[in-house]
Amino acid sequence: MTSFVGRGTELAVLRKRLDRAAASGSGAALAIRGRRQVGKSRLVQEFCDRADVPYVYFTANKGASPVESIAMFLADLRDSSLARNPASIPDHAANWVDAFRILAGQLPQQPSIVVLDEVPWLSEQDSMFDGALQNAWDRLLSQSPTLLLLLGSDIHMMERMTAYDRPFFGRADNLALGPLNPAEVGAALDLSPADAIDAHLISGGLPGVLRGWPSAMPPMEFVKRECADPAAAIFSIPESSLLAEFPSPDHSRRVLEAIGGGDRTHATIAAAAGSREGDVPSGTLSPVLRRLTEDKRILALDTPLSTVAGKPGLYRVSDSSLRLYLAVGRSAQDLVSRGRSDMALRLFQRRWSTWRGRAVEPLIRESVELAALGGELPWPDVEAVGAWWNRRFDPEVDLVGADRSPVAKNVFFTGSIKWLDTPFDAHDAAAATRGGAEVPGADSAGLMVVSRSGISRDVDLGSNAVVWTADEVVDSWR
Known part of the structure; x- marks a missing residue:
């Protein structure tokens, strides 16, 4: 793999914020959240390298005391390209209020970037951190053309940081960084x-x-x-x-x-x-389950998609x-x-x-939904793509395209995913037709098949069916 790939949209978002700060002469803040190893730090470092402006990049250490974190922050500031007078930066500060005051005194008049990585750890270490950051931003940091980037892997805590009842509410935009797409x-x-x-x-x-x-x-x-x-x-x-x-x-x-x-x-x-x-x-x-799904986002809950509410949900x-x-x-x-x-x-x-075969299904459904929203499918009103099953799990229908979820007004297509090294054959086609007929609201729905190995020559799905292979799945992300 090359050293850096993709992330064109995210780099453009960061560039836009920096340009806004430069044009207005006042600060802009962006909170970036995403799971561990998703590439938040790498993205921001790449942006800092490309931006060609002074910056400081500080990464918190889990378990460090507030005194240790502040000392490390000041050391990173002293060694950074942002510091106008490194010799004037002390080794220690009494608290984050003083540390941010020292930072403000070093900010140049030209555009600059301040990065605080693993912000949730700083909040865990010091209950006063969020308030100190808000105070420093309002009174000092936002008065200069500074882009403040706040990074964190604890998704729930990063969302809470800019929530309406928190000190930094209304001060930062939010960017959720997902994994690289296919x-x-x-x-x-x-x-x-x-x-x-x-x-x-x-x-x-x-x-x-x-x-x-x-x-x-x-x-x-x-x-x-x-x-x-x-x-x-x-x-x-x-x-x-x-x-x-x-x-x-x-x-x-x-x-x-x-x-x-x-x-x-x-x-x-x-x-x-x-x-x-x-x-x-x-x-x-x-x-x-609610905590792992809604707060941690480490789980996803899928529910049957049709014109009738269905159970059970699948994690x-x-x-x-x-x-x-x-x-x-x-x-x-x-x-x-x-x-x-x-x-x-x-x-x-x-x-x-x-x-x-099971793991690829959510990825393919997301790909089909992207294509539908982009107008690339023959069903222009499709806005949600899911699956359907009954309480017996007989049948399980891999693809359902509808106008909304989890309960649709209209179902426009049903379909099957076969991700094996053998083609979609007549047996698969018959099963897809039988299963689709049982989906509530799918009486006149079309058919869509996604197959890793294509379709058998003896299978006739009709002129209105849509057939995808891996090529179309990947193309939907381009």
Whole structure:
């Protein structure tokens, strides 16, 4: 992988804020949030390098005391290109109010950038930090053409930082940074569309994994290479993310592991995350699931999409690299650590097709929805793409295109996803037709098929059906 790829939209957002500060002569602030290893720090460092203006970049350390953090901040300020008079910067300050006052005294009259990375850790260390930052911004920092960038991996805390009841409300725009998309992954690694999608599923689109991926190396070759190293990125990055979020084996950790292992409904999760005393009680499980879904965003909840409200909801791990680690990678890593890389690779290969077939579905639905919103499908009123199932999970319909979710007024198409090395055949076509007919509101819906290996020659889906392969899936992200 090249040293930096993609992120054109995000770099433009940052450039726009800096240009605004330069034109107005007053400051602009942007809070950037995203999961660990998604590339927040790398993006901002790249922007600072390209911007060609003075900047200071400070990264907080988890567990440091406020005194230690302030000293490190002043040291970084002293060594930065932003400092006008480094010799005047002291080694210590009494508090963040004084530290920000020192920063303001060093700001040049020309545009500049101030980066505070891992802001949630600073808030954890010092309950007065948020107020000190707000006070300094209002009275000092915003009076100069400064772009203030606030970064953090704790998504909930970063959202709370600019909430209406918090000191920094109304002072910063917000940017949520997601992983690299399949098109960016393919461009970075010089892979075919089908291999780019596999690489995205394996890496989660995380630059930390992709940086160690040699250009044009097929996904299974990369996995084979990684299985020779117990500290390889496909193991170490999701493992470190798991430990950072859940350092102890509490209910949250057990629930996440149950879902990563394939349990999707409330009932099966309760059983898998339980103990010898029985299932996890609903009064305990429901708040945990809500926290992991709404606050942590480490889980996603899918609900059936049709003209009738449906149940049950199905949970999944949002990050595919962590999902792969919980389902396969952790067991493979244990084997690699015992010197059995050959067994680890066989384990991975044995579980790969089944895991991939399920894991690719949310990615494809998102791709189809992007295409629909871009007017690239023959159903112009489609604004939501999901799936449908009944309580028996018979059938499960992979694709449903509708005008809204979770309960639609109109269903415009149903369809099937087949992500195997064999083409979509007559048996698959019959199953897709039967399943689509059971979706409430889909009486006159069209048909869409997404197949990794195309369509069998003997299958006639009709002139109104839409057929996608990996090429179209990746193109939707371009």
